Amino acid sequence: MSYVLANEVRPIFPGVLGLMPVKKIVDALNQxxxxxxDRDERVVLLxxxxxxxxxxxxxxxxxxxxxxxxxxxxxxxxxxAIIGAALGAALxxxxxxxxxxxxxxxxxxxxxxxxxAAKIRFMLGGQVTVPMxxxxxxxxxxxxxxxxxxxxxxxxxxxxLKVVMPSTPYDAxxxxxxxxxxxxxxxxxxxxxxxxxxxxxxxxxxxxxELGEVFTPAPDEEYLLPFGAADVKRPGSDVTVVAxxxxxxxxxxxxxxxxxxDGIECxxxxxxxxxxxxxxxxxxxxxxxxxxxxxxxxxxxxxxxAEISALVAEHALFxxxxxxxxxxxPDTPIPFAPVMExxxxxxxxxxIEAVKSVVYR
Amino acid sequence: xxxxxxxxxxxxMVQIRKxxxxxxxxxxxxxxxxxxxxxxxxxxxxxGVCAHLNRDDFITSTHRGHGHCxxxxxxxxxxxxxxxxxxxxxxxxxxxxxHIADYSVGMLGAMGIVGSGMPVAVGAAWSxxxxxxxxxxxxxxxxxxxxxxxxxxxxxxxxxxxxxxxFVCENNVYGFSTHYRRVTPVENIADRAASYGMPGVVVDxxxxxxxxxxxxxxxxxxxxGEGATLIECKTYRYMGHSRFEKAAYRSSEELDEWRKxxxxxxxxxxxxxxxxxxxxxLEGIDADVDREIEDAxxxxxxxxxxxxxxxxQYIFKVNDEFPTHHQKES
Ligand SMILES: Cc1ncc(C[n+]2csc(CCOP(=O)(O)OP(=O)(O)O)c2C)c(N)n1
Ligand SMILES: [Mg+2]
Numbered sequence: 173m174s175y176v177l178a179n180e181v182r183p184i185f186p187g188v189l190g191l192m193p194v195k196k197i198v199d200a201l202n203q204x205x206x207x208x209x210d211r212d213e214r215v216v217l218l219x220x221x222x223x224x225x226x227x228x229x230x231x232x233x234x235x236x237x238x239x240x241x242x243x244x245x246x247x248x249x250x251x252x253a254i255i256g257a258a259l260g261a262a263l264x265x266x267x268x269x270x271x272x273x274x275x276x277x278x279x280x281x282x283x284x285x286x287x288x289a290a291k292i293r294f295m296l297g298g299q300v301t302v303p304m305x306x307x308x309x310x311x312x313x314x315x316x317x318x319x320x321x322x323x324x325x326x327x328x329x330x331x332x333l334k335v336v337m338p339s340t341p342y343d344a345x346x347x348x349x350x351x352x353x354x355x356x357x358x359x360x361x362x363x364x365x366x367x368x369x370x371x372x373x374x375x376x377x378x379x380x381x382e383l384g385e386v387f388t389p390a391p392d393e394e395y396l397l398p399f400g401a402a403d404v405k406r407p408g409s410d411v412t413v414v415a416x417x418x419x420x421x422x423x424x425x426x427x428x429x430x431x432x433x434d435g436i437e438c439x440x441x442x443x444x445x446x447x448x449x450x451x452x453x454x455x456x457x458x459x460x461x462x463x464x465x466x467x468x469x470x471x472x473x474x475x476x477x478a479e480i481s482a483l484v485a486e487h488a489l490f491x492x493x494x495x496x497x498x499x500x501x502p503d504t505p506i507p508f509a510p511v512m513e514x515x516x517x518x519x520x521x522x523x524i525e526a527v528k529s530v531v532y533r
Numbered sequence: 534x535x536x537x538x539x540x541x542x543x544x545x546m547v548q549i550r551k552x553x554x555x556x557x558x559x560x561x562x563x564x565x566x567x568x569x570x571x572x573x574x575x576x577x578x579x580x581g582v583c584a585h586l587n588r589d590d591f592i593t594s595t596h597r598g599h600g601h602c603x604x605x606x607x608x609x610x611x612x613x614x615x616x617x618x619x620x621x622x623x624x625x626x627x628x629x630x631x632h633i634a635d636y637s638v639g640m641l642g643a644m645g646i647v648g649s650g651m652p653v654a655v656g657a658a659w660s661x662x663x664x665x666x667x668x669x670x671x672x673x674x675x676x677x678x679x680x681x682x683x684x685x686x687x688x689x690x691x692x693x694x695x696x697x698x699x700f701v702c703e704n705n706v707y708g709f710s711t712h713y714r715r716v717t718p719v720e721n722i723a724d725r726a727a728s729y730g731m732p733g734v735v736v737d738x739x740x741x742x743x744x745x746x747x748x749x750x751x752x753x754x755x756x757x758g759e760g761a762t763l764i765e766c767k768t769y770r771y772m773g774h775s776r777f778e779k780a781a782y783r784s785s786e787e788l789d790e791w792r793k794x795x796x797x798x799x800x801x802x803x804x805x806x807x808x809x810x811x812x813x814x815l816e817g818i819d820a821d822v823d824r825e826i827e828d829a830x831x832x833x834x835x836x837x838x839x840x841x842x843x844x845x846q847y848i849f850k851v852n853d854e855f856p857t858h859h860q861k862e863s
Contacts (some may be wrong), residue, residue, distance in 0.1 A: 251681075252681075316632055508632070
């Protein structure tokens, strides 16, 4: 895996230094931003309601107070201008981190992100670098079709962007710091239910209480995590399960249940970054287990599950003992009614069923 | 304003107010699906504008759409049922509060993406112009939306094509947590109309009669084929941005100031002062609306829940002549 920061990386494991680790993704992200802003005054933030209000999910809490108006800028509701201004600033010496309030609204700024930011270095034959991060929450929380999507596949499909999807506080902090130091545009997607915070604009919804030890805290210490390095969140020998974000945790729960009740051992892999994707870890695992289930909260067609399935079909077909199974949102927008939302979002039971089917049980 | 009109408009404002007060209680006292953005304080805008629209005229709405629906004459029962995510809801439990809309009374949708209704309104106005149908489109949007690219593109196109659309900016001072003057370099959003070759007017959005009068001019102009107007209604939202948002970014003094000019109180005082109606009549309307809201809640509660896979029928319109044109769900 060729990656610029890989050799700078010094992961420090939580607890080693005895400092207070943070247990929420929202706090881990906040620390990452604070540390990077402390370290490098080129790092500036912009977005809707991120300053005085401190963010609709509180990720920027305290930063406006600490770093002031100049470095933490409230913007109008203007996604084109937010992403475009981040790009312009990145081209001219700053390292902006933009927040888009929901990933669905990236659609409004799509041209700046996908036609401009993703391609400008390429078109200029490498004359410029584009050190910018766009952060956005994703995932379904009862808010119907325009506020519930998981849109990572759009951006994986846009060469020139890196796409990061952390599932734990530990990963969130290390990956955001790496993203800020990356010289390329990085899309950083954060699952709403994993923040561990209550959105003041929404219902108190969080799923982090029940996640257990996989939800690794982030140490209050400097560390970076490499892009393109998947993390095996649970080792196992029978079935490879690949998942990101909230689905990673549902997969872990499914794996625990399967191990207890059925004696099926899943190896659960979190790619953590979809671009660059750590193909080796996934392929090697499938070569070992002979079975693959891919779980994602984006839609099925041309989605992340499709990509990972194709990858394994190309590189490990003859190691497979069963057809690949995908668990993802069927090709539909997200409906409003909770019973319907639940029906389209992958559930633990769906993952269990898929895993059992590939071991023919 | 005639007596009958006045009474109807009063009723509409009371309906909006009580519909939302009821929902506020419901959200406090029982599990309700999703969230909501309340319209309290802004009633005079939707009601004053829709007063001039026919049933077949169009409107586009926003995430804060309850008031627009009621003002345009949507069924309170169907709206309430949508809030409860029931199959009898106006959107069949597919949209909820954020997308609440009723096409049968000319609503083209409630867009949850800020500013996104504006180009759609322009398209509907173009269609009306093309079809020579005489239909007018009223496009509701917020002060925050006026900073989206969609606002500028929509107004420009409407201006250059002289389309029958009335852009109604509900300047309720805040876009989520942000005071509009922190993100908007002009005092009046209506001033922007000049760039797009249309009149821009500022009106007191708490005063139903003021909104009613300006909207009359704008709708008339649109209907005659003279083109679009931008009306900025200065108004205020009483509640937080959404159901669970506490609005700590504004002072209670500010809220109290605006509440002193509550649109329902202002209009009520006017009606009583003008001797068009007597207090008994207004109380009668209030009581009537109370019953109507209770009935709507009953109706919603007793309506069937959707089944988990009901959504499938709404992804595509299936054309039986061309069955292969529609992908089956994976
Ligand atoms: C494109 C887009 N950006 C951001 C949001 C999040 N959001 C929802 S409502 C809102 C504030 C809108 O302000 P305004 O247009 O003034 O309408 P109001 O809420 O005051 O009625 C924001 C930022 C969104 N829904 N869509
Ligand atoms: Mg507003």
